[in-house]
Ligand code: ADP
């Protein structure tokens with residue numbers, strides 16, 4: 001039904017976008033193979049068609065395979081009919097009460113108005129700028145931990161903060177995976193520039209840029225929007241990949257970009273991929289984005305994660321044992337934000353219960369969080385890797401042969417199966433040629449002992465574990 005489609009769109013696009021666009025749609029007459037949706041203004045219709053047309057169509061098809069076409073029409077009355085509080089059409093009993101729609105629409109318009117004309121005011125640690133969003137004072141260069149994976153990006157950011165718009169560094173394009181410090185570096189640049197005063201800096205996400213742009217069209221203040229943007233010394237747009245498929249906003253950004261660079265202003269852009277890999281952005285825009293300095297933030301290394309954790313633990317003032325830091329750096333490998341979140345949770349928990357952070361408390365407090373990070377390793381995989389490593393046949397993992405050259409690797413595989421999977425001892429036994437659970441338990445204990453006595457063996461096991469986990 002329409003309601004179900006709305007719900008799905010809402011979860012896909014988020015609340016704000018949903019309220020701004022999707023909620024303004026009124027369902028028109030339903031035909032077997034054609035759906036008509038109304039929007040109260042042409043501008044809205046065009047926008048919804050451009051941004052969500054395809055998705056609406058495919059969602060309708062999922063609801064009813066007969067639907068050939070979803071038609072978006074302008075109907076000025078759609079809004080007015082809405083306030084007339086009619087009972088919804090009987091063919092669509094799940095349609096939300098229409099009177100809500102117009103109320104929401106008014107609220108949105110008001111919200112947009114408030115946003116675009118919001119006067120600058122400071123709240124707490126934020127630095128506000130009329131056009132853009134506040135900079136977070138915690139995201140400074142000093143608070144950024146530098147290591148091999150990010151040193152180049154860090155150096156470029158520092159350079160731009162010290163000498164904006166210098167040749168070769170305009171635009172500065174920062175890219176890398178989620179939670180690796182792109183936003184942090186952009187804020188750091190902004191904060192440093194502002195601290196020296198007399199320079200206007202605008203930071204906003206690409207999403208925000210789009211909303212601003214759309215709002216300006218809606219309120220017929222495009223010129224003002226353009227002028228505001230073009231009057232800044234430094235423009236930073238975060239997460240540019242958001243503009244993929246948003247063609248009119250891309251176009252606007254392209255013009256802004258050119259105007260600013262031509263006027264000798266600095267542009268800083270971040271994205272999750274390099275310009276050449278951002279397929280879906282217009283070619284001419286990608287070309288220009290790659291014209292200045294392109295800096296990649298690589299995935300963190302274990303060393304960098306440890307350094308970051310050490311710095312954050314120190315700043316918190318709560319002692320955290322090195323073992324715990326190592327444990328976290330081992331378990332949470334992709335995203336510094338999550339690493340930080342885990343540490344904060346530990347510290348908060350320790351403060352709350354009034355006990356120090358220990359490895360045990362860590363495992364307990366972060367149980368759920370860490371589960372999500374565990375790659376599911378299968379016993380088959382373990383057997384394969386171990387057999388390969390010790391150069392034995394895979395079938396020997398479940399054979400009855402007891403020669404040590406075969407039995408030892410088999411025990412190691414059982415040990416790893418116990419450690420890396422959530423299988424029970426009997427389940428593991430079954431996978432190893434229907435062995436008894438006591439055999440598995442013996443193997444697990446034996447391998448632990450051996451690892452303590454024999455560093456060479458311990459290293460092999462660690463290596464195997466590492467290969468299986470990554
Ligand atoms: P991105 O924008 O690349 O997704 P963020 O800049 O938002 O990532 O970083 C996520 C979190 O991790 C932030 O709280 C940030 O301060 C922190 N962070 C990331 N990298 C570092 C680093 N090298 N040193 C200190 N903190 C970092």
Ligand code: MG
Nearest residue numbers: 182183184238
């Ligand atoms: Mg970011």
